[in-house]
Amino acid sequence: MHRTEDFPPAERFDRWREWMGRTHAPVELSSEYAADFRARQRTLMLGAVTVWPSTVQPLLSRRTAKLIRRSDPETYNLTLVLEGTAHADWGDRDAEYRPYDLHSQNSWRPCAVQVGQHDQSVRCVGVEIPRDLLALPRRSADRAIGRPLSAREGVGALLGDFLVRLSSDTAAYRATDGPRLGAVLTDLVSALFAHALESARDLSPEAHRRTLTLSIRSFIARNLHDPELTPSVVAAAHHISTSHLYRLFQEEDATVGALIRRERLDRARRDLADPAQHGVPVHEIAARWGFTHHSAFTRAFRAAYGTSPSDHRQAEHHESQCRAVEP
Structure with a gap:
């Protein structure tokens, strides 16, 4: 500085x-x-x-x-x-x-x-x-x-x-x-x-690919709440075919469908750990991030983090209380 x-x-x-x-x-x-x-x-x-x-x-x-x-x-x-x-x-x-x-x-x-x-x-x-x-x-x-x-x-x-x-x-x-x-x-x-x-057309192919990929990631982040967000919706919003979309993400760290699921789970996990949202039912937080079926959300959450949404919330709440009483 x-x-x-x-x-x-x-x-x-x-x-x-x-x-x-x-x-x-x-x-x-x-x-x-x-x-x-x-x-x-x-x-x-x-x-x-x-x-x-x-x-x-x-x-x-x-x-x-x-x-x-x-x-x-x-x-x-x-x-x-x-x-x-x-x-x-x-x-x-x-x-x-x-x-x-x-x-x-x-x-x-x-x-x-x-x-x-x-x-x-x-x-x-x-x-x-x-x-x-x-x-x-x-x-x-x-x-x-x-x-x-x-x-x-x-x-x-x-x-x-x-x-x-x-x-x-x-x-x-x-x-x-x-x-x-x-x-x-x-x-x-x-x-x-x-x-x-x-x-x-003056852009290099590599620059065009990276810019389009970043635009797609931004679109996904803005629309995670929409339960209808799917790879085909993402492709249509960017005027490309689903096969083109899949090719773009071949060099990325996840497929488009996996990216959507991972980002939704991450947002839900953060909300569950938020003390200000401790009283919000788990199913409401799940729905907020595009999960329409509570059982499917619970299975996906457990597969990603090794614990259920409710147990994760309780563990985070307990840790928050312990930090609050530390001298």
Whole structure:
């Protein structure tokens, strides 16, 4: 974590400018809050891909032609705005950004970005991807820069949710997960650019497969409560055949049907262990997660966890009470 609050007020903006110069493509920075600048940023390294969750006071950032000639790391950048506003100007076009809009940029095109206004800090998550990793031809990716991109629906929502979850909790990830997460992130950015250009055919087959698989997993997670959720329903929602769906998951850790059952059981297990839901009947929790027959739910739960739903709930309740009385 890099925080300007760790330095005396008079040094904070210069420290931030120095930090930006070391970690990003060189830019000119100015701010009316430079006398006591407040900003913080974490750095997540995912192989060759970098993610920066940040909160900054209003500032103006300029990537000029002179700076580009001096240094060009040849990267694509995407920033998800979570709180506050921003405005970008490329000379021939400009764009306004509000929460869950996505700002796109590459390191070889001049641009001025006003981050925040009226003493309103901006919270965002930035992504930097080396040019050669993007699963699109450069001519296609460049045409996506500056186009309206939203994280409220479709591929943009998948990307936005991924960035928010990734940046909010990194404790569950191992160092070896970094390159794989970076590959998923690169595919999602590639798919978003392709969607904005209506040129999905430009995506590599592998990038298209990974993006489609992630979309399917997200669809399943959102619809676990529906007892009619089956592989055929999943396939129809994504305009593919069930055989195509099965082929997609041949390299995954479970078939589609097994994934649905596993995710339902996991959600039910968590609810049964929740002290706030101790009074909710087991059959209601089962129905909440798409199990229409209590006996079938009990058998599946026992097969997965080696105990019945009721015994699991009692064991978790007992453990919770013991923790509560520990000195």
